[in-house]
Amino acid sequence: MSKRKRFAPDETPAVDRTDDDMQVVDYDDHDLLGQADWVIGGEAARKARQQGLYAGYVLFLGALVYGLPIVQTVFRTSDAGSLGQQLHSPVAVALLVVSVGALLGAVVFAGRFRGPVVPPMPWIDLVLIAPLDRALALRRWWRYAAVGGLFVGGLSGLTIGAGLAFAQVAGIVAIGVTTVAGAALGVLASRLWLWSQVRSWPGPDRGLSLLWRVPDALRELHSESLRAHSANTSTLTGSALTGNLRTARLALTRPVRHGRSARLRPGRPFGVLVRRDVIGLRRTPGAFLSGLGLALLGGAVVTWAFAQPAAPSIAATIGLLPLYLGFGAWSEGLRLQADNVGTPSLLGTGEVVEALAHLVVPTALTALVLTGWVAVTGLFGPVPVAAAVSLCLVLVLVVAGNVLAAFRGSPTFVLRPQMVVAWYAMPAVTVVLLGSVVAVLTKAASYTWLSVVSWLVYAVLLWAVSRVRRLTYLHRA
Amino acid sequence: MGAVVVLAGEVRAEAVGKTIDETTLLLPTDVSADPGECVVLRGPNGSGKTTLLRIIGGLLVPSTGTATIGGREADERDRAVRAAVAALLGAPTTYRDLTLVDHLVLIDSTWGGDPATSDDRSLALLDQLGIAHLDDRFPHELSSGQEQLFRLALTFSRPASVVLLDEPEQRLDTAKRQVVAELIRERTTAGATVVMACHDPELTASLATRVVDVVPAR
Known part of the structure; x- marks a missing residue:
């Protein structure tokens, strides 16, 4: 590659020959890219790139106004x-x-x-x-x-x-x-x-x-x-x-390709649905491990927030989100049930029984994680009974939130980005807000109010069950 | 599932039509089918065959007329209707983490099939459709024709007194169409009622006890 010649877009490319008789054409990359930029976007493209600076400025202001007070509160x-x-x-x-x-x-x-x-x-x-x-x-x-x-x-x-x-x-x-x-x-x-x-x-x-x-x-x-x-x-x-x-989820997930030799064992309807979820997690170790990581992280923070007097109550707010997401990673069966609404029935079980069966595996795994963290906390000192009871309430809330998330259906309003975000975040926000209230009341030993909030948690669970029924039959119009 | 009334496979659709806003999807049409019959719905694309099947299956409320299954209003919310009707109307959502045979075992188990013989029944059905060698594949690993056979297997793996099929022959070669015809014939011989939309004249001639011409709205 001894001899090269540069050329600009308005010139005809010149062809040189190298010592080993190979033809070499040299391009002015910067010139060509500049021309392409101008042709595709013109002046507007350059201005659009400057928008990035503005976004950074807004982010900085946001951190100053909201981030700092939040971290201080934490x-x-x-x-x-x-x-x-x-x-x-x-x-x-x-x-x-x-x-x-x-x-x-x-x-x-x-x-x-x-x-x-x-x-x-x-x-x-x-x-x-x-x-x-x-x-x-x-x-x-x-x-x-x-x-x-x-x-x-x-x-x-x-x-x-x-x-x-x-x-x-x-x-x-x-x-x-x-x-x-x-x-x-x-x-x-x-x-x-x-x-x-x-x-x-x-x-x-x-x-x-x-x-x-x-x-x-x-x-x-x-x-x-x-x-x-x-x-x-x-x-x-x-x-x-x-x-x-569903489309977004399928775009994110890799097709399952292994564990095909394992067979789903036949049996009674409820049991076979539970085994379906177990075999599903065995075949998607990524989902199992990501769920485990999130649940361990969220469970640790939530348990610490409930069981340790020195822990700020708002720590529960932070821990609830990964705990909720970890449960969700284990709930593919529930989401697939929701995906199937509106199609002719293939399974012989009722919609609520099917949803309950699909909740068994994620609920058992999350309960195991929380129990493990309570046991670890117990090694360093006594765990208040109120904290343990409140953690059970949190588990119910996480279950209800995930049912709401799976059966949220499609937005029924005029699609605007902020409304779609609010619609999407509603189950998570419900879990985080109500769970945070439970944490604050538990630490304040305000048991009267805690019993009131516990009824609210059960109301969310009933709301979730009603969503299962409603979405299952909503399509018939 | 609790106590559910077992409905006979008497399908009656009397002057059922569907209009959404100003658009007519289906002109008022009559369909009548009794146990052991195979009624074929025939008509050009867009004439409303799928709409008619969805109304008969209780998935869609007709704008005019009434549809009944075994004397009860065709409404998918009714457990008895759900228990009576098996339908292949579009692509059912499958579990991406279950193999073909797992799907059939799952369906068989939820309908109370004997666990001791569930595997055998599932493999036999796959074998009948010529896809037994694909039993350990996942649904996304199938060709479009194999996928259609798998969907038919899902539909036929559950008990039903009424079977609704929307163009079961689509994407299948001639030999496989005959396999499907044999499966449908077995079901009608066993006393089930089959109502299906079909564009294949040979399949229609070999299976139909009655043909209903669905007239397009425009």
Whole structure:
């Protein structure tokens, strides 16, 4: 490759011959990309990119106005000394490590179907097919993700550190430490995200060294892979905006391919439905493990919030969401039942019995996790009876929330993004809000009010059962 | 499931029609089928055959006329109607983590099939449809023709006095269409009532005890 000639778009490409008699054409990549930018988006494209700066500004203001007070509330307690000791304990450190690991694992998982580099379809079809340096042609989308990761990570670290310092749980130095740690985590997360995207398509160079060889990682991205990721983005966005969660779910999950030699054992209707869920989890270990990770994390925080006087009540609010999501990861049978409404009946069981059968496995697993954490807590001191009873109430609430989520049906209102988000989040918000009230009342030993709230929890459960019936027959119109 | 009335397979649809807003999906049509009969609905695309089957199956409320199964209003909310009607109207949602034979065992068990022989029954049905060698595959691992055979297996694996089928021959080769015809014939011989939409003249000629021409609205 000894002699090359550069050419601009308005010139005819010149062809040189190298010493080994191979033809070589040299392109001015920057020029060509600039032309493509201008043709596709004109001035509007440049302005649109500047919107990213505005989004960062809004995020910063949001962290300042909402993030900081929330973190302060989280760590505000009557016993800052005990809380500080507990936060430095091996269990708390282990939980932190597990949380960070789960976050990075989620990023790797997401990168399989939606990586950080997702240009628009016309760019993939019309520009990427040109013999340009792919690292240069895709650099822009990578930079959005990289800067976003750095900014969000740093901002999260700053918010948490400042919150800890203002609540007097840590010194002022913590602000700097958490900001740097958050930014580093953000960088690592965005690189893992890209690495996972590269690995979503077969190729010769897929090793971990791509984490620090970003241009090579970008060159490894196959156009078909980019098309698939772009299509997945459209599917997910469309499904989310229309409330079609089955399509979104199927886009996220890998087809099941193993464990086929295991057979579903016949038996009585209820038992065979329960065994169906067990065999389903055996064949989808990813769902089982992600459920386990989330339930362990959420269960630990919730148990700590209920059983430890030094723990702030709002910790329950934080722990309830992963606990709810962990239960959901184990509830595929329930969701598939809901997916099937509106089609002619294949199973001979009634809708409520079927739903109850599909609740057995996730409820048993979640109860096991909570019992385990109560036992662990018991090793360090007595667990109040009220806390144990309230945890049972939380379990009922998580069950009801997941039934509501599975049988939420389709939105029946005019589709606007914020309304779809509210519709989607309703079951989770119900669980988190009501569970938080239970935590506050349990810690305040306000048993009269707690009994009132427990009736509310059972009302949510009845509401969920009525949703099962209602959605099952709603289609007949 | 509790006590459920067993309905005879008498299908009656009298002047049933369906109109949504200003659009007519189905002009008033009569269908009558008794146990042991196979009634074929014939008509061009868009004439309302699927709509008519959905009304007979109790999945759709007719705008005009009445539809009954064994003398009761065809309403899918009625347990007795659900117990009587097996239907293949579109693609049923399958479990992505169950194999073909697991699906049939699950359905068989929920309808009270003898657990000791559930596997044998399920494999025999798959064998009859020529897909026994695919018993340990997952639904997403099938071709479109195999998928249609699997859907038919799901429908035929449950007990029913009325079987509703929407173009059971679709995506099947000639040999497989004969297999399906044999399965339908077995059901009618055993006393079930079959009502199906069909575009295959040979299948219609070999199975139909009566043909109902569904007239398109426009």
